[in-house]
Amino acid sequence: MQVKHLAVRARLRSPWESIDLGIALARKYWLPMFLVWLIPAALLLGPLAWFFPGHPGWSLFAVWWLKPVFDRLPLFMISRTLFGTPVSALAALKAFFRQNRTDWLAWITIRRLSPTRAFDMPVTVLEQSKGGARAARIGVLHRKHSGAATWLTLTGIHLETFFLIAAFILIYLFIPEQVTANIEWTPLVRGETLALEWVSNVLCLLIMAAVAPFYIVSGFCLYIGRRIELEGWDIEIQFRDLVERHQRAQQSRKPTANGASPLATVLLLCALACASLTPTPQAWAETLESPQQAQQHIDKILAAEDFHRIEEESGWRLKDFDSEQGKIPEWLIKLFEWLFEWLSENADEADDSSGINWGALLAKPIELLLWIGVITGLIYLGWRHHEAILNSVRWQPNAKTKAAEAPETLFGLDVRQSSLPSDVCAEVLRLWRAGDQRAGLGLLYRATLSHLIEDFQFYFGDHLTESECAQLVSQRQRTPEGLQRPVSAPMSQFVQQLTMNWQQLAYAHRPPADTQVGDLCQQWQEVFANDR
Amino acid sequence: MLDTTYNVETPEGIDLRARAAGPVPRILAFAVDVFYRTLILAGLGIGLAFAKTAGMGIWLICSFLLEWFYPVFFEVLRGGQTPGKKAFGLMVVNDNLTPISWGASIVRNLLRFADFLPFAYATGVIAMTLGRNFQRLGDLAAGTLVVYRDTDKVPMALPDTTPLPPPRNFKQQDQLALISLLERHDDLSEARQQELANLLEPITAKRGRAALEYLRAVGSWLLGGRG
Incomplete structure (x- = not known):
């Protein structure tokens, strides 16, 4: 048994949580455990049905009584699975008699009705302890978890x-009503119909086999939870992990120290030389000679107070709410005061005439409230649809929604056409040759955007990226829409290319070749030739 | 790694962890609630027996309200805990771990009807057992979850040590394990504690009693003690 192979997270759990973990674990490996429980039990019930067809009740009782015998195989399987060496259902079935060797008589006699059966079973099956050793072990285990184990059995x-x-009710619900009307209930209730009894037995067997894995694994997880608590498995796993990490780190440190390639060393030296040429502020206080000294220094600093400051903040604070909200407005209080006064006056009147007329008394304020409701509703409706109402009243139809305003800057570039030089290409090439590549290509890109916006009525919102703008252009080229000016294929292609080059330069600092800039300028002139 | 925890990350990037409660404690908590409800109804029945038919009517209305709104009342106004859930340290929360709202509580309780079918909450139990977070149908519909309520830690007596700073490269999990070793000094046997401490020999270069003392000293440093 290797604790580090544990398939569930080892942590301290309450007994209830251990049971929950058991349910989750049983759900995951349910089918093989169900089969391993069902097959031996069915192999017993089958012959019993054959030899004693007249005693369905006793046959089922025999199977039920021998539950501890059948419980062992699922327990054996799940314990192997939990520690990382799963066994197949077939292999488990072959081990049926071997698993049942320890204490089998005790389990089907004096311990059969033990309420902590699932919790105690692992001590027998997995630890193979008997007699005094077992009693001592159970005593230790039971100190905290026996209550939950008992409740588990009762729930089961x-x-x-x-x-x-x-x-049975489910089956009954599916029988047509004409049939159920003719059923004679008396013999059924008295248990005089053998066939039904045997059907019930089979159902019962299936249900027992279906529930058994959950019960067994829950008990097993209780046992595991108790052992994690008693033996500190969670700590052990974490410590082993830590040591493993520590050893790996030490191993990996050695080869890098010795085997650093000469090229890397040269590069590092160059970088250091460059760095030392530029004046940098002195970042260290003293020079340390050897790595050991440096290590000690690091340790000293790390152990100092600066790295171990703990601040504890606790307690609830109220957020700064708007104090206006939640307060009852003054006018509402006034209204209610007035209402109550008015009510009491009316009550006096009612008193004068003929006792208290509660109906009339209540009807008045309700009527008032209803009127208030109607008026508020009307005002709300008017306010809600005031635009539509105003529009319908006005003689000439309102101008259609304002055309989206063309933006003045995009990506921090001024895209108004007025800001462009008269001969864009000449300016671009001049800047490019002068070495100001960003300004050059930026101007070309800016000019393109500005022409697209002003001549082709593209709407580039603030939220778009460069490539999304380019996508819009190619989209219009592929599917031109009625009113907008269509985009030619070369233009779309040019925009894509320019955008890509601009992105490369702007973000990756990777300028295009000189010839390509020339090409782009030429294309620009061709594409936007008829605009100028 | 299989576990029954339920994790939610808030928009601020804070991980919230809850421990989902499974069918067995929930069934038992429900049984406790049924017991209380029966007690109340029996008391009412005796009290109203004198009012004849009117008493019968009032009793029926009360039983209706108790059946459907007893859990809603407690869940919303008593921190997600009906008396039964309180007995088992459970609470209902929304599945983002916020306190449960009126709407969610009403939905999950009205849908108990679906969970009840065909008899004795069979559907609900099956749904709980098979669901990832032990939710029954009502929980799934309302987006709620039953979790264990965290209990306050009680201060405990720790062995006397002079705190020492931990070695480098200790992750948070390792630190928690060290603290756990210190806190469980009473529950774990002395031999087992030394055995655990010996595991760290490559790092601490100590064995036996000395190793344990050292780890305890580090643990008490991690808990905020300073020499």
Whole structure:
């Protein structure tokens, strides 16, 4: 058994949480455990049905009584799975008798009705302890978890019963009403119909086999949870992990120290030389000779107070809420005061005439409230649709929604056409040759955007990126829309190319070749030739 | 690694962790609630027996309200805990771990009807058992979850040590393990504690009693003690 191979997270759990973990674990490996429980039990019930067809009740009782015998195989399987060496259902079935060797008589006699069966079973099956050793072990384990184990068993018993009844009701619900009307209930209730009894037995067997893995694994997880608590498995796993990391780190440190390539060393020296040429502020206080000294120095600093400052903040603070909200407005209080006064006056009147007329008394304020509701509703409706109402009243139809305003800057570039020089290409090439590559290509890109916006009515919102703008252009080229000016294929291609070059230069500092800039300028002139 | 925890990350990047509660404690908590409800109804029945038919009517209305709104009342106004859930340290929360709202609580309780079918909450139990976070149908519909309520840690007596700073490269998990070793000095046997301390020999270069003392000293430093 290797604790580090544990398939569940080792942490301290309450008994209930251990049971929950058992449910989750059983759910994951349910099918093989179900089969391993069902097959031996069915192999017993089958012959019993053959030899004693008249005693369905006793046959089922025999299977039920031998539950501890069948429980061992699922327990054996899940324990192997939990520690990383899973066994197949077939292999588990072959081990049936071997697993049942320890204490089998005790389990089907005096311990059969033990309420902590699932919790105690692992001590027998996995630890193979008997007699005094077992009693001592159980005593230690039971100190904290026996209550939960008992409740687990009780819940299991009830669930099996309820599931059986539920299964019958489910079947009954599916029988047509004409048929159910003719059923004679008396013999059924008295248990005089053998066939039904055997059907019930089979159902019961299936339900027992279905519930058993959950019960067994929950008990097993209780046992594991208790052992994690008693033996500190969580600490052990973490410590082993830490040591492993530590050893790996030491191993990896050695080869890098010795085997650094000469090229890297030269490069590093060059970098250091460059760095030392430029005047930098003195970042260290004293020079340390050897790595050991440096290490000690680091350790000293790390152990100092600066790296171990703990600040504890606790307690609830109220956020700064708007104090206006939540307060009852003054006018509402006034209204209610007035209402109550008015009410009491009316009550006096009612008193004068003929006792208290509660109906009339209540009707007045309700009527008032309803009127207030109607008026508020009307005002709300008017306010909600005031635009539509105003529009319909006005004689001439309102101008359609304002045309989206062309932006003045995009990506920090001024894209108004007025800001462009008269001969864009000449300016671009001049800047490029002068060495100001960013300004040059930037101007070309800016001019393109500005022409696209002003001549082709493109709307580039603030939220778009450069490539999204280019996508818009190619989209219009592929599917031109009615009113907008169409975009030619070369233009779309040019925009894509320019955008790519501009992105490369602007963000990656990778300028295009000189010839390509020339090409781009030429293309620009061709594409936007008829605009000028 | 299989576990029953339920994690939520808030928009601020804070990880919230809750421990989802499974069918067994939930069934038992429900049984406790049923017991209380039966007790109340029995008391009411005896009290109203004198009012004849009117008493019967009032009793029926009360039983209706108790059946459907007893959990809603406690869940919303008592921090997600009906008396039964409180007994088992459980609470209902929304599945983003915020306190449960009226709407969610009403939905999850009205849908108990679906979970009840065909008998004795069979559907609900099956849904809880098979669901990733032990939610029954009502929980799934309302977006709620039953979790264990964290209990306050009680201060405990720690062995006397002069705190020492930890070695470098200790991750948070390692530090937690060290603290756990210190806090469980009473629950773990002395031999086992030394055995655990010996595991760290490559780092601490100590064995046995000395190693344990050293780890305890580091643990108490991590808990905020300073020599």
